Amino acid sequence: EAEVAQSPRYKITEKSQAVAFWCDPISGHATLYWYRQILGQGPELLVQFQDESVVDDSQLPKDRFSAERLKGVDSTLKIQPAELGDSAMYLCASSFRVQSSYNEQFFGPGTRLTVL
Amino acid sequence: KNQVEQSPQSLIILEGKNCTLQCNYTVSPFSNLRWYKQDTGRGPVSLTIMTFSENTKSNGRYTATLDADTKQSSLHITASQLSDSASYICVVSESGRRALTFGSGTRLQVQP
Numbered sequence: 001e002a003e004v005a006q007s008p009r010y011k012i013t014e015k016s017q018a019v020a021f022w023c024d025p026i027s028g029h030a031t032l033y034w035y036r037q038i039l040g041q042g043p044e045l046l047v048q049f050q051d052e053s054v055v056d057d058s059q060l061p062k063d064r065f066s067a068e069r070l071k072g073v074d075s076t077l078k079i080q081p082a083e084l085g086d087s088a089m090y091l092c093a094s095s096f097r098v099q100s101s102y103n104e105q106f107f108g109p110g111t112r113l114t115v116l
Numbered sequence: 117k118n119q120v121e122q123s124p125q126s127l128i129i130l131e132g133k134n135c136t137l138q139c140n141y142t143v144s145p146f147s148n149l150r151w152y153k154q155d156t157g158r159g160p161v162s163l164t165i166m167t168f169s170e171n172t173k174s175n176g177r178y179t180a181t182l183d184a185d186t187k188q189s190s191l192h193i194t195a196s197q198l199s200d201s202a203s204y205i206c207v208v209s210e211s212g213r214r215a216l217t218f219g220s221g222t223r224l225q226v227q228p
Contacts, residue, residue, distance in 0.1 A: 105216070
């Protein structure tokens with residue numbers, strides 16, 4: 001069964017360091033999402049791609065976060081410099097095309113980031 | 117601001133018992149509502165999705181209901197199993213917008 005792949009699964013870093021997360025969506029899925037989930041809360045959208053283009057990054061802290069999907073397939077989310085408040089689960093999801101009534105998002109296993 | 121409120125925050129039940137989780141939302145105009153199951157340290161997995169015209173949808177021992185007039189949904193779990201221990205997240209989609217509004221989830225613990 002096709003799955004969304006993410007790596008690494010766990011990352012521990014010190015504040016002010018740079019970190020990067022990678023996501024490989026389900027093959028054929030044009031839409032890719034990055035979410036941040038703080039413990040005990042629901043996921044919050046950081047950025048959404050349609051193919052290689054960003055369609056929503058309104059909640060992305062652009063002073064330190066960046067995301068790219070150069071070839072419209074896999075994607076990288078970077079944080080530089082990391083802050084203590086960035087400790088969270090970073091989830092990647094993909095869907096077949098732009099959201100419609102039944103367009104389901106499939107989530108990866110997430111990357112658990114701890115900033116010391 | 118669109119909101120999704122879930123209750124209870126956490127719940128402990130004995131194996132074999134039934135339980136019902138609640139979701140209230142203010143998202144408008146409404147497109148669809150989804151329930152996800154999230155095991156600890158894993159990504160959410162979809163259980164059900166309902167549009168405006170659907171009142172109930174089942175997936176095995178999981179049954180979701182939707183009252184679009186009162187903007188309420190529930191997820192009923194029948195004959196709970198230890199593997200049902202997880203967070204259950206209610207997610208609402210606004211018509212015409214790409215973004216989803218997530219609830220904070222209900223943490224369910226099923227004890228033997």
